Amino acid sequence: MAIMSTLNEAQERAVQTTAGPLLIVAGAGSGKTRVITQRILHLVKNGVDPRAILAITFTNKAAKEMQERVHALLASDQTIKQSISPMNRPFLSTFHALGVYIIRENAAKLGLNRHFSIYDRNDSKRAVKDALAEMGIDPKKYDPGLFLNIISRAKGDALDARTFGEKANGFVQETAALVWQKYEQILAKDKALDFDDLLFKTAELLEQPEIRQKYHQRWRYIHIDEYQDTNLIQYQIASRLAEGSRNICVVGDADQNIYSWRGATIENILRFEKDYPDAVVIALEKNYRSTKTILSAANSVIAKNSRRQDKTLYTDNPLGEKISLLSSYSETDEARVIADTARHLIETGVNPKEIAVLYRTNFQSRVLEEAFIRKDIPYQLLGTKFFERKEVKDVLSYVKAALNMTETNDSAFPNGGWADIARIINVPTRGIGKTTIAKLLSGAANDLPGAMAEKVANFWKLLNDIRKEIAERKPSDVIRFIIQETGLEKTLRDGGPDGEERLLNIRELASVASQYDNFPVFGQSEPSATELSGLEMFLENAALYSDQDDLQENREAVKLMTVHAAKGLEFDHVFVSGMEQDLFPFKHLDEEDDADGQEEERRLFYVALTRARLKVYLSYTMVRKIYGTERINTPSEFIDDIDKHLLAEDAAPTKPEGVKAIFIDF
Secondary structure, eight states: OGGGGGSOHHHHHHHHOOSSOEEEEEOTTSOHHHHHHHHHHHHHHTTOOGGGEEEEESSHHHHHHHHHHHHHHHHHOTTOOSOOOTTSSOEEEEHHHHHHHHHHHTGGGGTOOTTOEEEOHHHHHHHHHHHHHHTTOOTTTSOHHHHHHHHHHHHHTTOOHHHHHHHOOSHHHHHHHHHHHHHHHHHHHTTEEETTHHHHHHHHHHTSHHHHHHHHHHOOEEEESSGGGOOHHHHHHHHHHHTTTOOEEEEEOGGGOOOGGGTOOTHHHHTHHHHOTTOEEEEEOBOSSSOHHHHHHHHHHHTTOSSSOOOOOBOSSOOOOOEEEEEESSHHHHHHHHHHHHHHHHHTTOOGGGEEEEESSGGGHHHHHHHHHHTTOOEEESSOOGGGSHHHHHHHHHHHHHHTEEEETTEEEEOSOHHHHHHHTTSSOOSOOHHHHHHHHTTOGGGSOHHHHHHHHHHHHHHHHHHHHHHHSOHHHHHHHHHHHTSHHHHHHTSHHHHHHHHHHHHHHHHHHHTTTTSOOGGGSOOOSSSOOHHHHHHHHHHHHTOOOOOOTTSOOEEEEEHHHHTTOOEEEEEEOOOBTBBTTBOOTTOOOOHHHHHHHHHHHHHHHTTEEEEEEEEEESEEEETTEEEEOOBOHHHHHSOGGGEEEOOOOOOOOOOOOOOOOO
């Protein structure tokens, strides 16, 4: 058949195997999307009604790409005898869009109408906040987002409020169970579902035999993309839909399971053959993206993992260049070397958009941003700019608010800076609400009741204490004082993975401030328009970095992003920075050795390597400043996992000159 002429043997088998359960183990760059779309075309060409085909993926971007490809294939194939129209097409969507579709068709079963509301994250946080208030719990003391995260994760694990409540252990979980009940009442009253309900309620509906039978008759060929990223509720939906025909094709790669912190479980893809003992398993091992050198490195790294399906990627692409090791003394030197190397590539004809700099954690972006700005290299930062991250802006607001305090009779009064005060007066939560803030802003502080007046007085004292530190201490000491004395450190440390990431970011701010430690201390220098103290220079530079007016989304630029954000993307040249033990692989705060966590870190590194088409650069430093203190590093164990003949030590290129930097937020 003509369609098969451009497929390799394994791809062709995957396309033609249409009856019964099929597991396609699709290695990185192996053309899995092409296989899925060609498989759908093959089904239609062989007489399957397009409406009997279902294909589900994870992101809107991936779903849209699949829709465009399938629709183009069906429209252009002249051998298809049946009519193809917008009403006669395969159902291609995300899991959540599928949920909306099924829920809307069965809305009455859930006590909803077809036009039910869907709460976004902000709506849900507001509802949880209202639930806390109804229970007499101060939402200023107990973060609604924390309880919402617990509820969301539980729904992803297929637990309802009652079951969760029965298993709840400890104050936080027991309180979350009670909050959940109130939250559900608010949703029901509003005839609404939240984002997690789109999956949870779909699975609930599919437990009803008559509803399940309806979709068994409708969709006889099921495709699930990125199966390694499914959580338990998505697994249940896929399993229920496939019970009728058992024509289920799942596509994925256990080696690219990197989202366990979102609830994704590698068990779903590893147990597929137990769920379907008659399953056909086809491995797509031919890579169309990377050089032989890159694939050899990736294979040697991932082979050390035990929880995986056996496969070895290969390619007909050239051998390619060796993987470069870039060794620097500090993170500042590392950023300069990476920027210089990127500049050298651009000067030799590489398009900037074909260069990516990847890092394990967001806080690493700060020195890279500075280096690219300094070297005038255009770049795009995928994610929030360092100085625009909420937690960073909170700490800076503490500094600026303290600078605007004056002392009168041992009491502190603001001398301007009310925007900063409003931002941080209840961060972390102190039980100071909007009504109190409004009174303070209107000059009605004397009208506050005794208990509230005491809370406000304690806040003024905190700012006054910070001001004293500013007058006597170096900038980095001031930042460390704020992080600890305000309670930010404790709050973020107790805030789970998201809190940990935010804590690392504000600790990185202490490292930034330490660059100004050798300049005059604020209280020991005379105010001058030209000669600023170290702290003033720090604040000024932070403000400049966070005020970028010339956003140009279509401009060609080097990409800066975390490895997690790079999944699904590919570039000619990829830098992986911070290749140091305890940074990559990352060691979580207060974490004991965790075999599963270590395997996921190795999978993450495997993903980083396989983003590159032509060249990989692995960069590490001898020392790195963490929380304002230099830490001696050893190179990442992952570097030792790569065969030595694939590696080459590189020298930094000559200093480049260039163009203007840009930011892109996503």
